[in-house]
Amino acid sequence: MSTNHLAMALAVVAGVTLATGVVRGQAPNMAHTHIGHVMTSFGDTPDKAGLLPTTAAEAATAAQHAALGAKASANLMAMQLHAGHVIQCIDPSIVAMGPCKGYGVKKGATAALNHIGLAAKADTASAGVKTHTTHVSASLENTIKRADEVVATAQKIRAATTAEQAAPLAAELQKQAEQLTAGVDANNDGTIGWQAGEGGIAVATTHMQLMMRGEGL
DSSP states (O other), rough: OOHHHHHHHHHHHHHHHHHHSSSOOOOOOOOOOOOOHHOOOTSSSSSHHHHHHHHHHHHHHHHHHHHHHHHHHTTTHHHHHHHHHHHHHHHHOOOSSSSSSSOHHHHHHHHHHHHHHHHHHHOOOOHHHHHHHHHHHHHHHHHHHHHHHHHHHHHHHHHHHHHHHHHHHHHHHHHHHHHHHHOOOOOOSOOOSSOOOOOOHHHHHHHHHHHHHHTTT
């Protein structure tokens, strides 16, 4: 190969690298791909957003409607209406119509848990990815469990026959819905960690952000 031809070839390779970050033929970083599914974009979410931001948005709307139900403590129909809205935000396979986008906290958290697990299992997973995956996974498992508890309480409100029966349940529903995001200081040490029974969506998000920062994403 002549000097000129060699220089042209090197320029092409350099251009591909600058444009894509990957030399043609190089395998993608699958750990980063799954991190992107959790935090940046996923194909089946309503707005193609990441799984965790989608879950967070659905949980925030659930908490709003749980609070509205708790404020209507003298109105059985209003409490039951908002309980149905909360269920739709958690699991739209149970209540299809409501204020949320039809994805649901439980589906989103379950899918995020799956994809962050795949990231940690990838050949390209760094020690940081593996460490933070433990933290994120525990918080998402807490969230999935709490989502089931939220639905169970909301269903009791829908089955109530008087406002007096429903009112304390509506107050409990508000607290449970807020804990989806905030988590719980289960050991009363003044902080909410990632451990079983503590972290929620907020803690999972924090550790995902730490993971991404460590990976330069």
